[in-house]
């Protein structure tokens with residue numbers, strides 16, 4: 430076996446997996462609207478004049494995650510559709526892509542692929558509960574309520590996964606610890622990596638350090654039978670690009686001059702999607718970079734697998750998954766957002782090349798004149 434073949438060898442063993450103890454209560458509190466209807470105003474922001482300052486101090490908030498649209502929270506059952514809103518057929522190297530409208534907690538328990546535990550990989554980037562007070566509705570759940578919501582969708586995700594499946598959660602400091610404890614201690618999953626997505630240009634603060642990261646938590650049901658394709662995500666090593674160390678070209682394991690990425694992710698195209706970034710979608714200030722989803726999907730799934738995103742937003746996960754030949758399902762509460770995401774999924778990625786994995790160096794020092802890794 431050559432080096433690449435060795436790295437490619439998947440380890441898959443079927444494991445019996447118990448069903449979860451779903452949280453009994455799924456209800457989410459909603460604030461009565463000004464017109465007294467009590468209905469959430471989906472996909473719509475309160476006018477700027479109506480906005481009041483966030484409850485949480487501004488300098489404690491992670492960067493704006495605009496897809497967490499205020500007012501898009503409703504009681505389960507209000508608008509969930511178990512027929513897909515859009516359904517893109519597979520073909521020409523693309524997987525099938527289905528987008529469902531509704532509350533992910535319900536969809537995780539009603540869409541057949543979830544009920545039958547057929548999902549190979551889940552990437553979840555949930556709303557962060559950022560304490561914004563609007564005139565017509567309240568986007569902040571009390572902490573216990575938000576945690577109940579969180580445990581509920583996490584449990585739904587675990588049940589939807591195959592025994593060899595993996596779950597990734599993108600989450601800020603505020604909730605990372607609770608999620609890790611729930612997945613590890615309460616639900617018995619194995620944590621493979623606690624990665625950090627590091628970005629520049631966090632919200633400016635003077636009284637504390639500037640936030641410049643989000644946690645990318647990588648869990649699986651069975652560490653001995655997960656899908657892991659290291660060769661798909663290799664990047665040039667610092668030893669090769671900066672120190673010209675010949676040992677990197679003679680190693681017995683791995684690939685000459687290449688390494689598996691480190692668990693802190695940054696670099697070219699890893700910044701927040703803002704300004705005139707060509708990936709940016711209108712009305713989606715909270716997009717995750719395509720290279721982030723490329724790394725997760727290439728590493729933790731195979732072509733033909735099923736990749737699910739319970740909080741679709743602008744559709745990054747499903748866009749990248751479909752282009753990489755995976756079938757994919759996205760859940761989104763806002764119809765406007767879901768329709769926009771569906772268009773993006775059909776259009777395909779603009780940054781990554783599905784035919785060739787992205788392999789940029791992340792070295793931060795200039796190449797040395799002489800070999801000296803120290």
Ligand SMILES: C[S@@+](CC[C@H](N)C(=O)[O-])C[C@H]1O[C@@H](n2cnc3c(N)ncnc32)[C@H](O)[C@@H]1O
Pocket residue numbers: 494496497498501502531532533534554555556557713715716717718739740741742743744745746760761762763766
């Ligand atoms: C943080 S954004 C996801 C951003 C996405 N990762 C991207 O790259 O564009 C979260 C999304 O989840 C949606 N959402 C919030 N609560 C939901 C729920 N209970 N069920 C389904 N979608 C929900 C929001 O409308 C928002 O679009």
